[in-house]
Amino acid sequence: MNVAADPAPAARPLDISTFREGGSLNARLRQMHEGLLERVPAVDRIACALYDAGEDLLKTFIDSTRTGHSLEGHEFRLSQSRSLSRLATSGDVRILDDIPALVQHGEVHSDWLLEQGYQSSMTVPLFDNGALLGMTFFDARASHAFPPVAQRDLLLYANLINMSISSELAALRTVVASAQMAREFAHLRDFETGAHLERMARYARAIARAIAPRHALGDEFIEHVFLFAPLHDVGKIGIPDRILLKAGRLEPDERQVMQTHVELGLEIVERIIGDFGLRHLPDSSVLRNIVGGHHEKMNGTGYPKGLAGAAIPLEARIVSTADIFDALTTRRPYKQAWTTAEAVAEMRRMAVAGELDPECVEAVAAFAPRIEEIRARYPDED
Ligand SMILES: [Fe+2]
Ligand SMILES: [Fe+2]
The missing domain is CATH 3.30.450.40 (GAF domain)
Incomplete structure (x- = not known):
């Protein structure tokens, strides 16, 4: 009218x-x-x-x-x-x-x-x-x-x-909660703990804040990165347990199946966004980009699209840096937890090799003092 x-x-x-x-x-x-x-x-x-x-x-x-x-x-x-x-x-x-x-x-x-x-x-x-x-x-x-x-x-x-x-936050949290619920049904908790997700979301927020001035990132965007970061691996609920929970190294064909968690994740995200009538959400693209882009690498050797450099959405680069940092600094059955300094050194090496965004890695190095605090607040239960 x-x-x-x-x-x-x-x-x-x-x-x-x-x-x-x-x-x-x-x-x-x-x-x-x-x-x-x-x-x-x-x-x-x-x-x-x-x-x-x-x-x-x-x-x-x-x-x-x-x-x-x-x-x-x-x-x-x-x-x-x-x-x-x-x-x-x-x-x-x-x-x-x-x-x-x-x-x-x-x-x-x-x-x-x-x-x-x-x-x-x-x-x-x-x-x-x-x-x-x-x-x-x-x-x-x-x-x-x-x-x-x-x-x-x-x-x-x-x-x-x-x-x-x-x-609006209720709508966003509904998306997050329903994805989280799906994870719990699929026993994904055994695989990635709630504490890991809490920590990596906070690392992602800290990285986003650190690089915000250079990229003109608004607080609303940063909040959405924080909110959606824990969903990066939601597609793993579609991966068979024999592969997802396999203790040893994955065979090449198993790895291929594992990599489909990105596309599966995108499908899940689309379904949730559609089911809850949330297509109008201005930052639903942030969620799609995080889920779809968190395994892309700066040098173009990542998956699923092989995007390189700035073609990888910034939110995806932030989240993969945060995710890897938490993985390195957490104890796993097969390895000790690395210190922050060791993890930063390793990530700098990965940045030089073109795997991680150097700017995000330097942001992690810069907020190192707060990391201990976040880790103490969200410890892994043994
Ligand atoms: Fe992933
Ligand atoms: Fe993760």
Whole structure:
């Protein structure tokens, strides 16, 4: 249906339709910000951070910034911010009217607000089924920018953002959960532990964050890499046990069967995406690329397509680096766990040989200090 152009109404009612339309959450947030400005013109920035309970991390996720720099690729422990921790438990909204006068130095987010010259801020914790989902921040350059009337409007918008993020994440998690369920049916747990998947997803996120500035990767993309990384080998549920669980070396014909896990994985992903009506998901290509490209090699000798270099999707290069790193640093029945330094040395060798992306390998080397922490949080059960 074709509707005549809107004759620019004087004061538009609260318009929540924009946030429902397709596109990435970030694009939708920016659109919503436009609409919001007509009601609360002082809002210079809207940003949402996601909470990862596993690591107690609050991570930048989506943002719309009209003045000042957007804060991207940033994360910190929620427990390190007393004021935000309080909001997370109480569910209260926090209003700061005069940030320079009120805020204590030393808290990452507050320091950043000061640097950007924001004077007012409204923070709304977001919840999903009672669990902390994240936080929405509305910031303004003016002081006392959010009187009670504005607060009421912003709270409505925050609820809307909350719903949109929860429903999109619910959709994504449904994909992940159903694939995971299929894995468990197929006894894949014996083969790859849950702890391996937790660790490699976190390594993948750390690599993506490290290389984000050079590739202009947004936080939303990074989050999707994190979410989808554990599905890279989902196709292995279609591989017969005699091959999948074989203790010794695979014969050439067995190896060929094993390699079909990539195509099988792509079929499974298509089926799940189709079954759940998720084709519209803007980043479903990230999932396809991870599953389809995680055995490609930089020099073109990988499978199934023999793609080389930049033709291999970046998300696939990130995930294969993370996967191999975790495999090397984990004890297996036939080998000891390598140290981080040993694994990095081996991966540098693989990068020189054209098997791994050197940039991803250097990213692993750079975040080595955090690796021990991730490993300690997700140990293998013996
Ligand atoms: Fe694989
Ligand atoms: Fe793996």
